[in-house]
Amino acid sequence: MYKAPSLSTKFQILSLLFLLSNPPKTTSSHTPPHLTPNVNPLHQNESYILPPQAPPPLPSLIPSDFIDIKVYLAYQVIQQFKSNITSDPLGITQTWVGPDVCTTYKGFYCANPPYNTSATTLAAIDFNGYGLGAPSITDFLAQLPDLAFFHANSNKFRGTISASAVSNLSFLYELDVSNNLMSGPFPAAVLSISNLNFLDLRFNSFSGSIPPQLFTLKLEELFINDNDFTQPLPVNLWKSPVNYITLANNRFVGGIPCGVGSAAETLVEVLLLNNELTGCLPYEVGLLGIATVFDAGNNRLTGPIPESMGCMGRVEQLNLAGNHLYGHVPESVCRIGSLVNLSLSDNYFTSVGPTCMQLIEKGVMDDRKNCIRGRPMQRSPAECIEFFLKKKYHCPLSFYYYYYSPCHHSHYSRSHARARPPPPPPSPSYSALNRHRL
Ligand SMILES: *[C@@H]1O[C@H](CO)[C@@H](O)[C@H](O)[C@H]1NC(C)=O
Ligand SMILES: *[C@@H]1O[C@H](CO)[C@@H](O)[C@H](O)[C@H]1NC(C)=O
Ligand SMILES: *[C@@H]1O[C@H](CO)[C@@H](O)[C@H](O)[C@H]1NC(C)=O
Ligand SMILES: *[C@@H]1O[C@H](CO)[C@@H](O)[C@H](O)[C@H]1NC(C)=O
Ligand SMILES: *[C@@H]1O[C@H](CO)[C@@H](O)[C@H](O)[C@H]1NC(C)=O
Numbered sequence: 510m511y512k513a514p515s516l517s518t519k520f521q522i523l524s525l526l527f528l529l530s531n532p533p534k535t536t537s538s539h540t541p542p543h544l545t546p547n548v549n550p551l552h553q554n555e556s557y558i559l560p561p562q563a564p565p566p567l568p569s570l571i572p573s574d575f576i577d578i579k580v581y582l583a584y585q586v587i588q589q590f591k592s593n594i595t596s597d598p599l600g601i602t603q604t605w606v607g608p609d610v611c612t613t614y615k616g617f618y619c620a621n622p623p624y625n626t627s628a629t630t631l632a633a634i635d636f637n638g639y640g641l642g643a644p645s646i647t648d649f650l651a652q653l654p655d656l657a658f659f660h661a662n663s664n665k666f667r668g669t670i671s672a673s674a675v676s677n678l679s680f681l682y683e684l685d686v687s688n689n690l691m692s693g694p695f696p697a698a699v700l701s702i703s704n705l706n707f708l709d710l711r712f713n714s715f716s717g718s719i720p721p722q723l724f725t726l727k728l729e730e731l732f733i734n735d736n737d738f739t740q741p742l743p744v745n746l747w748k749s750p751v752n753y754i755t756l757a758n759n760r761f762v763g764g765i766p767c768g769v770g771s772a773a774e775t776l777v778e779v780l781l782l783n784n785e786l787t788g789c790l791p792y793e794v795g796l797l798g799i800a801t802v803f804d805a806g807n808n809r810l811t812g813p814i815p816e817s818m819g820c821m822g823r824v825e826q827l828n829l830a831g832n833h834l835y836g837h838v839p840e841s842v843c844r845i846g847s848l849v850n851l852s853l854s855d856n857y858f859t860s861v862g863p864t865c866m867q868l869i870e871k872g873v874m875d876d877r878k879n880c881i882r883g884r885p886m887q888r889s890p891a892e893c894i895e896f897f898l899k900k901k902y903h904c905p906l907s908f909y910y911y912y913y914s915p916c917h918h919s920h921y922s923r924s925h926a927r928a929r930p931p932p933p934p935p936s937p938s939y940s941a942l943n944r945h946r947l
Contacts (some may be wrong), residue, residue: 511806515818526545526767527850527902532633533893535696536629537588537661547600551606551710556588557799557913561608567736568861570584570607570608574610576608576619576629577608577623577628579622579628579629579630579631579642579655579740580608580610580611580619580628580629580630581608582652583610583617583631584608584610585652586607586652586653587610587614587617588600589648589649590643590648590649590911591605591702592822593643593644593645593649594641594642594667595642596640596641596642597640597641597666597929598640599639599640599644601615601616601636601639601641602614602641607744609843611629611631612632615639616634616635616636616639617631617633617634618631618632618633618635618658619631619632619634620632620657620797622655622680622919623680625780629730629939630655631653631655631656631731632655632656632658632680633655633656633657633658633659633768634653634656634658634659634660635658635660636660636661636662636664637661637662637663637685638662638663638945639661639663639664639665640663640664640665641661641665641666642664642665642666642667642732643665643666643667643707644667644668645666645667645668646661646666646668646670646674646686646851647668647670647671647673647674647897648673648674648851649674650674650675650678651673651675651676651677651678653678654678654679654680654874655679655680656678656680656683657680657681657682657683657783658682658683658844659681659683659685659686660683661683661685661686661687661689662685662686662688662709662945662946663687663688663689663944663945664689665689665690666686666689666690667689667690667691667692668676668691668693669689669691669692669696669715670684670686670696670698670699671696671697672697672698672701674698675698675699675701675702676701677708678702679703679704680704681702681704681705682704682705682706682707683706683707684699684702684705684707684708684709685703685707685708685709686710686711686713687710687711687712687713687941687944688711688712688713688944689712689713689716689808690713691710691713691758692713692714692715692716693715693717694715694716694717694718695715695717695718695719695720695723695738696710696715697720697722698867700720700723700726700881701723703831705727705728706727706729706730707728707729707730707731707826708726708728708730708731709730709732709941710731710732710733711732711733711734711736711737711755711941712734712735712736712944713735713909714734714736714737714862715736715737715738716736716737716739717738717739717740718738718739718743719733719738719740719742719743719745721743721745723743723749723795724743724745724746724748724749725745726749726874727750727751728749728750728751729751729753730751730752730753730754730757730937730943731749731751731752731753731754731755732753732754732938733755733756733759734756734757734758734759734780734941734942735757735758735759735942735944736758736759736942737759737760738756738761739759739760739761740757740762740763741761741762741763741764742756742763742765742786743762743766744766744767745766745768746766746768747768747769747770747771747772747776748768748771748772749772749920751772751775751776752775752777752778752780753777753778753937753938753941754774754776754780754938755779755780755938755941756779756780756781756784757780757781757782757783757804757928757942758782758783758784758942759783759784760784760785761781761784761785761786762784762785762787763786763787763788764784764788764789764791765785765786765788765790765794765795765805765810766783766791767791767793768793769791769793769794769796769797769903770793771795773796773797773798773799774798774799774808775799775801776777776797777799777800777802778800778801778802778936778937778938778939779797779800779801779802779803779804779938780802780804780938780939780941780942781804781805781808782804782805782806782808782828783806783807783809784807784808785808785809786805786808786809786810787808787809787810787811788810788811788816788904789810789811789812789813789904789905790805790810790812790814790815790829790834791815792815792817792818792820792905793817794815794818794821794916795815795817795819795820795916796820796913796915797819797824798821798822798823799823800819800821800823800824801823801824801825801826801847801936802824802825802826802936802938802939803821803824803826803827803828804826804827804828805828805829805832806828806829806830806831806832806917807830807831807834808831808832809832810829810832810833810903810916811832811833811834811835811836811900811901811904812825812832812834812835812903813835813904814829814834814836814837814838814842815839815911816839816841816914817913817914817915817916818839818841818842818844819839819840819841819845819914819916820841820844820914820916821845821846822846822847822914822916824845824847824848824851825847825848825849825850826840826847826849826939827850827851827852828850828852829852829853829856830852830853830854830855831854831855831856832855832856832862833857833858833896834853834856834857834858834879835857835858835859835860835880835897835900836858836859836860837858837859837860837861837862837897838853838861838862838865838876839860839914840863840864840865841914842865843861843862843864843865843867843868843874844864845847846938848873848874849869850873850875851868851871851873852872852874852875853875853876853879854875854876854877854878854879855878855879856878856879857879857880857888857893857896857897858876858879858880858881859879859880859881859882859893859946860881860882861876861881861884862913864889865905880892880893880896884909924947928939
């Protein structure tokens with residue numbers, strides 16, 4: 510097995526060094542177009558015209574020109590792929606010449622494969638930000654069996670990830686095809702990549718439903734935001750062992766699945782914002798004891814905030830803005846000492862207690878555009894009355910919602926003396942909402 514984290518670090522350092530030491534080269538090596546006199550026998554016109562452009566003859570390379578036969582095989586695949594590239598605004602493929610694949614080809618990295626540590630093979634590809642276009646990457650990936658990473662953020666690859674592309678990739682650990690032009694149903698082939706740890710499909714045009722098997726993969730990070738997924742979220746969502754998951758900016762419908770407790774030990778950040786989710790916040794959401802980001806903003810969630818959410822003892826960013834939530838904002842939530850941003854604007858909350866008032870005064874909590882009597886910048890009374898006359902939906906377990914908190918995290922409580930926590934480090938899932946984030 511590849512030692513993933515160390516390879517990952519090495520890989521990042523490698524790519525930095527590579528970029529610093531190899532600024533894009535201009536191709537001065539092209540021979541100028543060869544001019545030949547074209548004498549027209551009928552008109553004796555002696556002007557010169559260009560013959561059809563032929564590529565300069567390539568020296569044909571043989572296996573012994575390469576550091577390893579595996580690199581020679583990769584070379585052949587790269588050359589085929591190069592001829593399929595339809596767009597290359599940065600001139601990346603100009604570096605894809607000659608036998609030194611491991612040292613001079615931009616985007617390619619070699620390493621010793623796990624099954625033979627004295628061999629050298631093509632182990633990683635990083636095309637992030639290259640803008641390369643190709644109608645398909647299937648035959649390319651299919652023939653590079655030792656790949657551990659394929660990172661291709663912000664390119665123009667079309668098609669999908671097909672079964673033949675990945676069935677041979679037994680070492681693939683990270684797959685990032687974010688911000689490309691891929692489309693079609695969820696690429697179910699990724700479900701068969703047994704070692705996959707990181708999957709990033711965001712900013713493409715995948716549509717339809719996501720398969721429940723996605724949540725049985727042993728992923729640490731799953732980014733599928735900004736596609737066209739439309740169906741309900743699979744009921745086993747929370748069985749996934751992921752630490753970071755972004756489902757934002759799709760059109761997922763239906764409720765937030767129950768069983769949140771299954772993710773209690775693993776889930777650190779979850780982004781559900783900008784979908785069409787309905788129903789109530791599940792009572793068990795309070796079991797997300799290590800979550801630092803929970804964002805379900807801009808959906809159609811209704812009901813009160815369950816008292817149990819006060820048990821999310823490490824949450825820093827809690828965004829429920831832009832829903833149809835109502836009732837009293839539980840004081841237990843406002844007592845969470847780690848909160849940096851509690852966004853509840855644009856709902857139908859009717860009251861806040863003294864702890865929440867303190868948060869509002871500190872600028873941590875946003876209560877604008879609700880129905881809170883005595884607070885500035887609320888909805889008009891008419892809007893509020895209309896909402897409460899129409900409101901029909903009742904959440905299950907409503908007694909518990911209001912009155913029962915399953916935890917007593919007094920040690921997390923925001924004491925009066927305590928200073929605001931420092932701003933959190935950049936959140937991986939919020940940065941995934943940026944198209945070009947690598
Ligand atoms: C020769 O060919 C060129 C291009 O086809 C044309 O512009 C030019 O007028 C021709 N000259 C004569 C003398 O026919
Ligand atoms: C290049 O495109 C051709 C024609 O579509 C295809 O047969 C071939 O497998 C492709 N090769 C690679 C490496 O992408
Ligand atoms: C390991 O790789 C080296 C270099 O490619 C090769 O010479 C050797 O035969 C390989 N060993 C095995 C067991 O395949
Ligand atoms: C997978 O690898 C096998 C053996 O190396 C090869 O025969 C087969 O063509 C590969 N599959 C694809 C889709 O390229
Ligand atoms: C708090 O979070 C909301 C929702 O994500 C965001 O719009 C707002 O800018 C954040 N406020 C601050 C001060 O970061």
